[in-house]
Amino acid sequence: MPKVRRSRKPPPDGWELIEPTLEELEQKMREAETEPHEGKRKQESLWPIFKIHHQKSRYIYDLFYRRKAISRELYQFCLDEKIADANLIAKWKKTGYENLCCLRCIQTRDTNFATNCICRVPKSKLEEGRIVECVHCGCRGCSG
Amino acid sequence: MAMSKSTNTYNRQNWEDADFPILCQTCLGDNPYIRMTKEKYGKECKICIRPFTVFRWCPGARMRFKKTEICQTCSKLKNVCQTCLLDLEYGLPIQVRDAALKVQDDLPRNEVNKEYYIQNLDSQMSKFDPTQPSNSALKSKGASDLLLRLARTAPYYKRNRPHVCSFWVKGECRRGEECPYRHEKPTDPDDPLADQNIKDRYYGVNDPVAEKLMRRAAAMPALPPPEDRTVTTLYIGNLPENIVEEELRGHFYQYGEIRSLTLVPRAQCAFVQYTTRSAAEHAAEKTFNRLVIAGKRLTIKWGKSQGRQGTNEKSEPPPPLEPVPGLPGTLPPPPAFLHPFPPQMPPPPSRPNDFFNLHYAGGWGAWGAPPPPALHYPSQDPARLGAHAHASQPQT
Numbered sequence: 001m002p003k004v005r006r007s008r009k010p011p012p013d014g015w016e017l018i019e020p021t022l023e024e025l026e027q028k029m030r031e032a033e034t035e036p037h038e039g040k041r042k043q044e045s046l047w048p049i050f051k052i053h054h055q056k057s058r059y060i061y062d063l064f065y066r067r068k069a070i071s072r073e074l075y076q077f078c079l080d081e082k083i084a085d086a087n088l089i090a091k092w093k094k095t096g097y098e099n100l101c102c103l104r105c106i107q108t109r110d111t112n113f114a115t116n117c118i119c120r121v122p123k124s125k126l127e128e129g130r131i132v133e134c135v136h137c138g139c140r141g142c143s144g
Numbered sequence: 145m146a147m148s149k150s151t152n153t154y155n156r157q158n159w160e161d162a163d164f165p166i167l168c169q170t171c172l173g174d175n176p177y178i179r180m181t182k183e184k185y186g187k188e189c190k191i192c193i194r195p196f197t198v199f200r201w202c203p204g205a206r207m208r209f210k211k212t213e214i215c216q217t218c219s220k221l222k223n224v225c226q227t228c229l230l231d232l233e234y235g236l237p238i239q240v241r242d243a244a245l246k247v248q249d250d251l252p253r254n255e256v257n258k259e260y261y262i263q264n265l266d267s268q269m270s271k272f273d274p275t276q277p278s279n280s281a282l283k284s285k286g287a288s289d290l291l292l293r294l295a296r297t298a299p300y301y302k303r304n305r306p307h308v309c310s311f312w313v314k315g316e317c318r319r320g321e322e323c324p325y326r327h328e329k330p331t332d333p334d335d336p337l338a339d340q341n342i343k344d345r346y347y348g349v350n351d352p353v354a355e356k357l358m359r360r361a362a363a364m365p366a367l368p369p370p371e372d373r374t375v376t377t378l379y380i381g382n383l384p385e386n387i388v389e390e391e392l393r394g395h396f397y398q399y400g401e402i403r404s405l406t407l408v409p410r411a412q413c414a415f416v417q418y419t420t421r422s423a424a425e426h427a428a429e430k431t432f433n434r435l436v437i438a439g440k441r442l443t444i445k446w447g448k449s450q451g452r453q454g455t456n457e458k459s460e461p462p463p464p465l466e467p468v469p470g471l472p473g474t475l476p477p478p479p480a481f482l483h484p485f486p487p488q489m490p491p492p493p494s495r496p497n498d499f500f501n502l503h504y505a506g507g508w509g510a511w512g513a514p515p516p517p518a519l520h521y522p523s524q525d526p527a528r529l530g531a532h533a534h535a536s537q538p539q540t
Contacts, residue, residue: 039318113179128205131322 007080012073018063022083025056047138050102053085054137060084061092101139110136119143149185149195157263159185160196160215168225168232170299171210173203189215190342192262193255199226208306208324213342217266221251222346228303229345234295237345239354244290244361253347289434294361365433370446376403376424377417377447378431384438385412392416395435399427415447468520 032048064075079086091097105117119134122144149159178201186198196215203210212226219226222238231241252258309325311317331338336352344350389407396416400423406415418424432444
């Protein structure tokens with residue numbers, strides 16, 4: 001997705017500071033895409049993709065909303081270039097969803113009984129000391 | 145066979161639709177709150193290869209999700225649960241239930257034959273009351289107590305456990321704690337219970353679990369009748385302390401006519417004698433190891449041969465019998481010289497007209513109760529009920 005500049009305009013000012021990290025995350029994503037599937041379950045091969053996607057968006061979100069290290073213009077540029085996922089960041093702004101793993105896990109249309117994924121259950125409500133890895137993204141619990 | 149949903153609906157059985165599954169309590173699990181998915185035409189029935197409505201639910205924490213395996217028609221034919229193929233009333237395999245109830249159910253196994261048979265039965269079944277087993281062979285059978293004894297008393301949830309993790313068996317399970325499958329040793333492949341087949345289990349043929357249960361049933365303690373056919377007495381032991389003869393009589397009269405019932409309180413036992421051997425055998429079969437009075441299970445054994453009813457019995461001498469009144473006494477021997485008309489007639493009986501005992505010396509007190517009838521024959525004895533012949537020849 002990124003690497004192709006859709007906007008034709010040069011990136012705003014703080015771009016050079018964040019570019020190396022973004023480049024690294026890009027590289028990780030490419031590796032995850034080309035990994036062989038041997039020894040992994042069908043869903044398990046997709047988990048690194050979701051994880052890195054979350055990491056990229058998290059980086060941009062943290063820089064702007066938490067550390068306030070980049071300008072709104074640069075933040076908007078990243079969203080427009082689809083470096084970060086705007087929908088996912090929109091969820092992180094809500095209470096209770098601050099650490100949401102991916103958007104698939106709150107999609108009720110994907111489940112049999114129109115519920116959220118098991119990873120959305122807080123650990124305090126999930127008895128028995130049970131380890132869960134959700135089937136969509138391999139998350140081990142994103143709200144508790 | 146039905147290829148697609150609308151193929152050849154004339155005089156052929158269609159794909160099955162259902163609203164609610166036919167399941168046993170064990171398959172449903174311990175949690176009263178269940179969420180179940182319903183999928184129309186989700187899978188083929190394992191027996192009749194017809195697409196049917198599949199219901200799928202979770203029977204409890206750490207259980208595998210169970211789903212219906214056979215269609216409702218097939219399950220109604222044998223009155224079994226749709227998932228585990230065990231009887232709905234007893235939870236026993238089909239082969240065991242059929243053997244105990246002596247049900248001869250000849251379901252054809254060949255494809256077209258089977259379809260035809262099931263198709264005919266299906267149309268009949270839809271007219272009947274859904275709460276009764278629709279199989280006519282099963283409807284008339286009452287409760288079998290052999291089956292009641294063989295049946296489980298508590299639900300067996302080990303049936304709902306997840307399957308064994310085959311990766312773990314090879315040593316390759318990478319999921320570790322999170323793995324939903326069982327990390328246990330798989331069952332021994334040499335064990336005869338290991339090769340079970342759903343079709344065999346359904347038709348009641350060659351089912352290793354059923355065979356094991358029937359072997360266990362045969363080994364249960366039983367009371368064989370003695371060879372001496374004249375014995376109709378049962379020994380009853382382990383009686384509670386305050387038992388009354390009337391109470392025992394109440395338990396035993398249902399099997400047949402009791403000739404006599406003797407209670408020996410100090411040995412906490414009793415002897416019941418029936419008039420017929422079949423009644424005694426029936427009683428033995430029904431009460432052996434089963435009859436419980438006041439919390440104590442009675443030991444039932446056969447009594448010894450006729451006349452000897454144990455050393456403790458108080459034996460009465462047979463009551464003396466009065467001679468029947470009104471009969472002529474024995475004739476005197478004819479005189480030595482054979483005169484055509486012997487000169488003397490035999491003396492008349494003492495009270496010639498007393499046929500109805502009217503000259504009874506004691507008299508009655510102001511029309512009180514009549515005297516007890518005099519015993520002239522043993523069968524007049526009220527303690528010996530029944531018009532059966534003498535004890536030495538009991539009827540069978």
